[in-house]
Amino acid sequence: MTTRTRETTRLKPHWSSIFENGTGARLYPYLMVMPAILIAIGVVVYPVLSGITSAFHDVTLRTLNSGDMPFIGLRNFERVFADPNFVLASLNTLVWVVLNVVAQLGFGLALALLLHRIVPGIGFFRSGILVPWVVPSVVAVLTWRWMYDPSVGIVNEILVRLGVIDAYHPWLGDTATALYAVTVESIWKGTPFVMLLLLAALQLVPKSILEAASMDGASGWRKLWHVILPQIRVSFAIAAVLTFILTVNNFNAIWLMTEGGPLNSSEILFTLAYKYGFQRFDLGMASAVATMLFVGLVIATTLYLKLIQAKEAD
């Protein structure tokens, strides 16, 4: 194999040998990076910039058709702030994000600690618990919608049999419960990924530290609080930021279960922007909401990158 390679290159210069010396060698990395960069500029940089720009222009179906989209300054933002649904959607987004992040991190950590123990059958439990992560989002959401069915849903039946409620309840159809019912699905779907990240971190905690803590007589809780958590804190923070980003960007769960209803009770900023854009066809207002979300996510992303760098420095 090696000898053949040697012969071919010696006898007949390979076409790629122009990259061996001088300008060719300097160009080589650029040539390899260039296609991906050009496409990324075309499909990410340009659209993001033009998305932010549309927030300051009057972009509706009418102006799109005429091709003249006038600059209107902050008018789109003013119109968004004047919409009572925007206030409601902001509050809902807050509830939605806090519940999702807290529950996914809490359950994710609990699951990781459970699954970290090497006991008979652990492989079986580990793969079972990853099921929500693997099932396609649309399929998972539609299944939960079916489970929440107000007349024959299994959620109602189980809760009635357990004595939690005494009559079937329209979970997705009631303004008081719709947002929370969707949140349960989203926690179910998101927790296994958090578990995966934390399990990976737990496996890197040196055994000697844990043993030393046990020898010193540390109880389970104190060991968790004073030994394990400090060891995995960077991974935990990364999981928190990632969960935050994924929750803000989670559209399928709410859209396919309630479309933000009933009476906007489960509207979050993402679905509100979507409605401005593709039901009212006021793309300028939609861009204004999207730009605000974008600023929040850029802050979160920056934090995430800082954390990754901190981890690499460790």
Add this chain to the structure above:
Amino acid sequence: MASTRSSAPLKRTRTPKAVRLGLLYVGLWAAFIWCVFPFYWMIATSLRAKDEIFARPPSILPHSITFQNYVDLLIGAEFWRFAMNSLILTISVTAISVLLAVTAGYAMARHKFKGSVMLPLFMLYGQMFPPVLLLIPFYIQLRFLGWLDSLYGLIPVYLSYMLPLCVWLMRGFFAQVPHSLEDAARLDGCTRWQAFWRVILPMARPGIVAVATWVMIHTWNEFLYASTFILSDKNRTLPLGLSGLIGQYTTDWGMLMAGGVITAAPILLVFFFLQKHLVSGVGGGAVKG
């Protein structure tokens, strides 16, 4: 005093150990049932006859098993068209992203050049952009180009979502391949290109498999962009076709759940075979960088 001290630690470690193990299994089973039950419920519903699906109260175990829902679904031409659309899209997007990510990821991991530090970060930012911000400019652009409601119009849209993370992950994998291998190949007389093609690429194969699988899974599942940019029935992808089965007043839940099982099946199969690569590739890639 002395006797209690010698017997107490024995007691404290022996009995609670069995109890703790018991509690551990209770926790494991509770988590397992919570995670798997909805999936079980989808399969169970898909195997029930129509009258049993709407029987009240619902029973946990199906009384009888029928494949009628699957037959109804697979007999219609619609389903096959949706599956074909998803397949075309998945193959194209995967091929393009992997090709571009391999070359770019390699160059970023191996060579110092202007921007070799900034570019990977920029790529990661790309992955975090809220899709709703991209949705609007894409809609305007696709409309302008006349690519709305076109399957091929979705390819650049999906690349915006897939390519940045693919480059980021591939760079991580190439960074793990030892430099010395490449140097040895170069000493043996390989050109840069030959060393890359014959030595580095085969070494990075597990990484390529993980990245390709990641793109495949996400393209196969994508819903938001497809539901916004695809307008006519004939261009629907599988997730869109699935959501289309939800009716305003009545929904054929048996057929819908059968569709869910069929949509999830390829993903589960891929996951089953590539579990190790995927878990370390995606889970590890997210924190290792």
